[in-house]
Amino acid sequence: MADTDVADATVSATVRPRKPRLRARTVLIAVGVIAFTVYSAQQSGWEWASFITVWTNPLWQRFWPIDWEFVLDRNNVLDPLIETFQIAVVATVIGCLLAMPIGFMMSQLTAPNRPTFIIVRSIMNVVRAIPDLLLAVILVAAVSIGAFGGAIALTVFSTAVLVKLFSETIDGADPRPLEAALAAGGRHTAAVRAGVLPEVFPAYVAYSAYVFELNVRASVVIGLVGGGGIGRVIEAQRQFFRYDRILGILIVIFVIVMIIEQISDAIRRRVL
Numbered sequence: 001m002a003d004t005d006v007a008d009a010t011v012s013a014t015v016r017p018r019k020p021r022l023r024a025r026t027v028l029i030a031v032g033v034i035a036f037t038v039y040s041a042q043q044s045g046w047e048w049a050s051f052i053t054v055w056t057n058p059l060w061q062r063f064w065p066i067d068w069e070f071v072l073d074r075n076n077v078l079d080p081l082i083e084t085f086q087i088a089v090v091a092t093v094i095g096c097l098l099a100m101p102i103g104f105m106m107s108q109l110t111a112p113n114r115p116t117f118i119i120v121r122s123i124m125n126v127v128r129a130i131p132d133l134l135l136a137v138i139l140v141a142a143v144s145i146g147a148f149g150g151a152i153a154l155t156v157f158s159t160a161v162l163v164k165l166f167s168e169t170i171d172g173a174d175p176r177p178l179e180a181a182l183a184a185g186g187r188h189t190a191a192v193r194a195g196v197l198p199e200v201f202p203a204y205v206a207y208s209a210y211v212f213e214l215n216v217r218a219s220v221v222i223g224l225v226g227g228g229g230i231g232r233v234i235e236a237q238r239q240f241f242r243y244d245r246i247l248g249i250l251i252v253i254f255v256i257v258m259i260i261e262q263i264s265d266a267i268r269r270r271v272l
Contacts, residue, residue: 036179061245071248077233081252084229087151087222088215095158095215096208102159103166103204109178110170110192127160136222150227154215162211169203209264216260220253 071077104110106124111117127135135156140149177195186194225229230249237245 007046017055024106040048047165052224062241063247064243066248066251067242068248070245071252076105077230077249080230080233083147084219084223085216086217087147087154087227087229088212090151091154091158092208092215094155094210095162098159099162099166100204102163103170104150104192106163106167107170109173110196112188118271123141124160124163125234128164132157132218133225135222136227137225140222140226143269145226150219150229153227154219157218158211158215161184161214162207165207166204169200169207173199185213206268209267213257215262216257
């Protein structure tokens, strides 16, 4: 018996797995995607020659040498960068606080009832359908030009993104603890808190760190349309064609974003 088991194990170890065959449907889908890509490129006026000549444009000479004296001045760059960071922090914190209850209401597993699920899901789908830059333009114009308007726009953006990620995580959670808590006579809110929240909370923290990364980048773009922060400085320098200063500012932003990304990755690895 033992010899037979050893022989079977030896045969199983030496048998190579079958090479997956390329299905006709896969080939047709790939060909269709390539054909549509080529057609779209032609319709949009894409030309490889023009794409190459872009990098030989004399405009690039204006990016160098970098005006480090301007970039390293506290009033010029550091203070607006601090304002950008503050906008991102406020928008992330408020967005995360709003996203948790909305995410539970938007999940089929934890929504208190069907009408609530449909209404909340419909509202969030409408919010996500609006491009973030257009949303920033509308809210900055409606609220005020400056950091406050930018923070409001970024809060709405943060909430919409985090609700989508968090609700999908809740949908994939194990429903048995929630069912057991409800069967034991617990109220809906208490059952969700005891049966679902412990499982999805690590993902919620990780998503929050990811949204903060997005907000740091998005706050720069929002500043270009009047939302305050370093984006306002970039737009002002662009109007005066001071691309050497813009490049220096972008390098500083890149370094800061990389540091934030490393910290965020460390947080996600720790909680997940």
